[in-house]
Amino acid sequence: MVNAGDLWSGLTLLFSFEALLYCFIGVALGTFVGVLPGIGAMTAIALLLPITYQLEPITSLVMLAGIYYGTQYGGSTASILLNMPGTPTTAVTCLDGYPMMKQGRGGVALLITAISSFIGSIIGTVALALFAPPLAQIAISFGSAEYLSLVVLGLLAVVLFSEGSVFRSLAAISIGALLGTVGIDINTGEQRFTFGLLSLYDGVALTAVALGIFGLAEVIANVGQVEERGPAQRISLRSMLPTGDDWPRSLKAALRGTAIGSFFGVLPGAGGVMASFMSYALEKRVSKNSAEFGHGAIEGIAGPEAANNANAQTAFIPTLTLGLPGDAVMALIVSAMMIQGVTPGPSFLHTNPALFWALVFSFVIGNAMLLVLNIPLVGLWVRLLNIPYRTLYPAIVVLICCGIYSVGTSVADVVTVAVMGVLGYGMRLLRFAAAPLLLGFVLGPLMEEHFRRALLLSSGHLSTFVSSWISVVILGAVVLMVLSVVVRQFRSRRQAAVGPSPADEEL
Amino acid sequence: MTNDGSKAVAGLSPDWFGGVIVVAIGTLAVAVASTYTLGTAENMGPGYFPVMLGVLTICFGVGILVVDTRKRSEGVARPALRPLLVITSAILIFAAVVDTLGLAPACFLAALISTFADKNNQPRRALVLAAVLATLAVLTFKYALGVPAEVFTW
Secondary structure (H helix, E strand, C coil): CCCHHHHHHHHHHHCCHHHHHHHHHHHHHHHHHHHCCCCCHHHHHHHHHHHHCCCCHHHHHHHHHHHHHHHHHHHHHHHHHHCCCCCHHHHHHHHHHHHHHHCCCHHHHHHHHHHHHHHHHHHHHHHHHHHHHHHHHHHCCCCHHHHHHHHHHHHHHHHHHCCCCHHHHHHHHHHHHHHHHCEECCCCCCEECCCCCHHHCCCCCHHHHHHHHHHHHHHHHHCCCCCCCCCCCCCCCHHHCCCCCHHHHHHHHHHHHHHHHHHHHHCCCCHHHHHHHHHHHHHHHHCCCHHHCCCCCCHHHHHHHHHHHHHHHHCHHHHHHHCCCCCHHHHHHHHHHHHCCCCCCHHHHHHCHHHHHHHHHHHHHHHHHHHHHHCCCHHHHHHHCCCCHHHHHHHHHHHHHHHHHHHHCCHHHHHHHHHHHHHHHHHHHCCCCCHHHHHHHHHHHHHHHHHHHHHHHCCCCHHHHHCCHHHHHHHHHHHHHHHHHHHHHHHHHHHHHHCCCHHHHCC | CCCCCCCECCCCCHHHHHHHHHHHHHHHHHHHHCCCCCECCCCECCCHHHHHHHHHHHHHHHHHHHHHHHCCCCCCECCCHHHHHHHHHHHHHHHHHHCCCCHHHHHHHHHHHHHCCCCCCCHHHHHHHHHHHHHHHHHHHHHHCCCCCCCCCC
């Protein structure tokens, strides 16, 4: 179990100038990309991946994590000031944040969202500290067969919670996994899908896939579409002071939101979008004056903002203890860790306790830094929002080019980004979600390894997958999920025939 | 009109098109991967897993064709051809030029070309923007981050 020695080594590992500096860089960058619509955590992390190869594990992990939860602070700034979400998880904040802005209460909204985000993050971090160690303890007895079932469960969960059709997401996962098999097979040295191209011997570059499918495709889709925004107003510190019953109302909403966010964060795939929407729905339902929602109800921003931050922190629980990334950005962080030689999973806490606790403590410090960045320094970000997208996107294009080139000074990688960009855009047009593809790409090789090992150990008998009770439980959950999806399909088909029910109009 | 207001391409159903493409990819994967050593369940060869994935992909593609086409969804959104072609060309030009001309010209060209994607970008501003971005990029990547690339290779 947890011992004080581990906690102390974690603290000493974190409190080096380098680690703290990169923690700050991470959260500042996270706020930056969170504030700007059109560029997100995915692009930022993909661009910084090459740099992390030269850093210590603690430094790169702390920075990447900082970007991840930092975006949840910045995103609400654009939502409140411009009615345009900086990140998808803060879309809900537009609903009541922008009306508050119009009522002259924009400053209060910014302060309350920053504080709610902080509450959500800190409590989420405590949950991480409490639940990760025991969970890792259970998971350490997982063999290859159990692990494979777990990954299948995680992927199915992502499919269930992804937008768009189930089959599309499943297809995206398997195509991503196929993409992951490109290159020389480690076990036999045989080439797969390389077609004689030297540049494909090592496989398709992860950074290229991430930057192309998410970053480039996003730019292509957004050019000319993002409306011209009016200049964002200046916010004075004094205008940020909340009045009347703002405090008790937002505090309660933030706590409820934290609970929702923490729950959804642990589930792979659910994500901050669902958490923030659920929190909004809950606040509206329990509020005594629900008519206020949509016109500046402070619970409508406090709850969701706490939810998306709690979600971002607890998402590290399955990632670090089980090696199961819950979304595409996490998958990227997992890859970064593996390249550093630190494999997230059940043995991570056991072999690297100092790293784990250093990370947990960095969340506390990082969130404190974010509070400073987002309250007194909010004027900085406001000014950023005045840059028109048509000036911003060429910068993103150059960043993507230089970023991918810096990985291995390989022209082939740059071409890969272009190809992936077209693929990603095509997927958008045909309504495929992109995240499952990246997850398949990252997890595919892992699944193959475990599959191979499980069958090798059982001499080819598939019954190994139901031979241990853990595996049975996990596969049972898989079956339940598949059934629930099927039921959902049937219900929606019946409703399509019958027409919308009154219950649907409540949100 | 599709949900996000963009115009739809008449007659083209994303479900049919998407499903067919997925099945095609799966079939291609099975065709290529089955030429590799398959091995047995106990001793999996390099081809085993890809063939499995290919078969799964085909199944999912069939699923799209059978299930998704039942819902009458709107047509495929009209692709934004100008951004697609311009931005992709910008990246490809960067790739073509970066080793032969250097990092700075490559960044400059990539930025400049990409500005054409938005018709609201004016030529003079675009030139200035491209020059500024190229300078910043070189400073950041070559000098601050130490990427081993030549600034100018003439």
